[in-house]
Amino acid sequence: VNESLLRELIPAVIGVLVRRGADFASAEDAVQDALVRSLDTWPDDPPRDAKGWLITVAWRRYLDQTRAETARRQREVADHVEPPAGTVPDTDDTLALYFLCAHPSLSPSSAVALTLRAVGGLTTRQIATAYLVPEATMAQRISRAKRRVAGASLSSPGDLDTVLRVLYLVFNEGYSGDVDLAAEAIRLTRQLQSMADEPEVAGLLALMLLHHARRASRTGPDGRLVPLSKQDRSRWDTTLIAEGVAILQGALARDRLGEYQAQAAIAALHADARSAAETDWVQIVEWYDELLRLTDSPVVRLNRAVAVGEADGPQAGLAELADLDPCLPRHRAAAAYLHERAGDLELSAQLYAEAARAASNLAERDHLTRQAARVHALWSGTQ
Amino acid sequence: MKYLMLKHYRGGPTPAVDYAPMDQWTPQEVDAHIKYMNDFAARLQETGEFVDSQALAPEGTFVRSDSEGRQPVTDGPFAETKDLIAGWMIIDVDNWDRAVELAGELSAAPGPGGKPLHEWLELRPILSGHQTITE
Numbered sequence: 001v002n003e004s005l006l007r008e009l010i011p012a013v014i015g016v017l018v019r020r021g022a023d024f025a026s027a028e029d030a031v032q033d034a035l036v037r038s039l040d041t042w043p044d045d046p047p048r049d050a051k052g053w054l055i056t057v058a059w060r061r062y063l064d065q066t067r068a069e070t071a072r073r074q075r076e077v078a079d080h081v082e083p084p085a086g087t088v089p090d091t092d093d094t095l096a097l098y099f100l101c102a103h104p105s106l107s108p109s110s111a112v113a114l115t116l117r118a119v120g121g122l123t124t125r126q127i128a129t130a131y132l133v134p135e136a137t138m139a140q141r142i143s144r145a146k147r148r149v150a151g152a153s154l155s156s157p158g159d160l161d162t163v164l165r166v167l168y169l170v171f172n173e174g175y176s177g178d179v180d181l182a183a184e185a186i187r188l189t190r191q192l193q194s195m196a197d198e199p200e201v202a203g204l205l206a207l208m209l210l211h212h213a214r215r216a217s218r219t220g221p222d223g224r225l226v227p228l229s230k231q232d233r234s235r236w237d238t239t240l241i242a243e244g245v246a247i248l249q250g251a252l253a254r255d256r257l258g259e260y261q262a263q264a265a266i267a268a269l270h271a272d273a274r275s276a277a278e279t280d281w282v283q284i285v286e287w288y289d290e291l292l293r294l295t296d297s298p299v300v301r302l303n304r305a306v307a308v309g310e311a312d313g314p315q316a317g318l319a320e321l322a323d324l325d326p327c328l329p330r331h332r333a334a335a336a337y338l339h340e341r342a343g344d345l346e347l348s349a350q351l352y353a354e355a356a357r358a359a360s361n362l363a364e365r366d367h368l369t370r371q372a373a374r375v376h377a378l379w380s381g382t383q
Numbered sequence: 384m385k386y387l388m389l390k391h392y393r394g395g396p397t398p399a400v401d402y403a404p405m406d407q408w409t410p411q412e413v414d415a416h417i418k419y420m421n422d423f424a425a426r427l428q429e430t431g432e433f434v435d436s437q438a439l440a441p442e443g444t445f446v447r448s449d450s451e452g453r454q455p456v457t458d459g460p461f462a463e464t465k466d467l468i469a470g471w472m473i474i475d476v477d478n479w480d481r482a483v484e485l486a487g488e489l490s491a492a493p494g495p496g497g498k499p500l501h502e503w504l505e506l507r508p509i510l511s512g513h514q515t516i517t518e
Contacts, residue, residue: 220420353406357441365438366417372406375414 003039004187006050008041010035010121015056018154022062024100024145028118030062037121065290094119095195098188099158103149103324104165110145111166120184127136130179160196164204164260167192171367173209182212201253202251203261209244213237217340225367228278241271263370314342332358336375345379384481385434385475388489389505392441392517394466399501402494412495427474427485438470473509482506 009030015179017027034057047053076158100116113131116122122130128138129179171185173276217231248264265287272356273279288304301324324331336351352372359365405413427433445458474490476482486506493501 222414223421224417349406353404356406362438362441366413369405370410370413373408373410376407377409 006035006038006042006189007121008049008191009054011093011094011097011119013058014097014118015154017058017062017095018247020059023150024154025143026062026065027058028146030058030065032117033061033091034058035121039123040053041137088269093154094176094191094309096154096158098163098192098195099156100149100152100154100196101145102150103160104159104162105148105152106145108166108169110141110148111162112169113138113167114145114149115188116181116184119187120177122184124194126179130173130181143261160201162201163192168204171211177282181312182208182215186212199251199254199256200258200260202247203258203264204304205262206244206248206251207260207267209240210264210271211249213240213244213271217312219363224361224370227367228270233274236271241251241268244268257290257294259291259294262287262294266291279310281307285311298324302328302331302334306337309338309341314338319340329358329360333371336368336371340375345375345382349376349379384478384482384511385473385509386479386486387472387507387509388472388482388486390425390469390471390498391503391505392467392469393464395503395505400494400498400502408495411472412493412497413495414499420489423492424472432474432476432481432485434473436470436472439468441467467486479508498509510515 001314013034014024014027014031017030018024020028027168029053029336031283035382037057038054041048044140097119101118102111113127116127116130117124124139124142125135125141128135131138134312167185167189170181170188174182186205186208189201191210193201193205213236214228214231216237217233217235218226220226244264247272248261251261252265266284269280269284285307287306289299291300292304301319305317305320305324307317308320318335320332321335321338326332326335332351332355334353336348339351340348349372352375356365356368358373359368395472405416410418410486424433424436442460444460446455447458474485476485482507486504490504492501492502494500
């Protein structure tokens, strides 16, 4: 059994324990224990029925825990902790678990952690490594999250928007440590799409696939960031692009546009261009207009200004930028880019240097410092 | 023993080399500098001496509590403080001498013209946990 197949079983196993009468928090703990044990023992001694093994071990673990708890409180071991006689109905609670773990009462970071553990089947240690926090911190975050949703039932209807937001956050975190969060987000969104037939779920999946398709070309051999216009497009994954475009077209045909579909449409237009110069910026600006109608976010306005700069020339883009708050993330980088294209190298170099100082991550800071150095050298050459 | 190597944007002894800010170097000089820093960290990971490394954004703010029930008071950011920390690296090495050796190596990162920056780094021992055997 490979690890990703194993992880696919986790939400179903939690569901079985909950249907047998365990509360969600204890069931989830018991299954996590079983999961950690399986990672230790299965390589040497793989079971024939992986799911059956997990259910048995997790249930035993749950009973042990509950008995210990009950004994400590000097209560009787009541029959509610015994496995009910007969079979458990074979329904799948996986979708319900998505809703529970992305419960609107949870903070985004808690919802992300709980989703990765209870739906994604990752261990606390893996999640902690991926987010660069100590394991004890992550364990605490998860148990607090579980306490918060303790009152919510698996059968109450959930909020699909928050689930999509959580999966989007996981995807955006990308890749650090030994867990590929982008691939994990895609797997979870695929699974969600098979259970929730909604255009925005498809839109998010398409968006992820289209961005994932560019991953190999997004960083250079030395780990440096390569911007879209400079990427080697022959390294884009055409299979993923074709799949993303097909999923997006299916979603758009249903005529219920949402922000993920609009973002995916923009990504699809980039994927469609054989070179940066062939990009259909006019259509991209139109999609940003749609996106603005749906979300009205300042970040979208900023990206739209850059697209306008490509479609109608740098002066038009700069005019759009002038209406936006200069404190917006990447505002200076966008201005630097447009000023370089407009021929004002001195101002561009200065803005790139300011943008580097305002960058929120190291790869971006290094990239912007290189841009500043490049434009500064061009400008020096003209002096 | 763990040591903190602090890199400053400003502050510390008078710089040994006077150089322009990085955004005015050539792109090749920037690349060489970044590569040197990355290679240094990678090498310490291999020797088992690397603990952590973080870079800080230059702008922050000072914060203190106010009287009960009131929002904390903030001050700054200050454009021209005497001392400004750029980031740090924590190493776990056998002794002080090794820590000094490594800090010296890191300080030799190349700058304009590929020449070492000889930048001052601040080296501070990290206080260890309580020891069991003390007599």
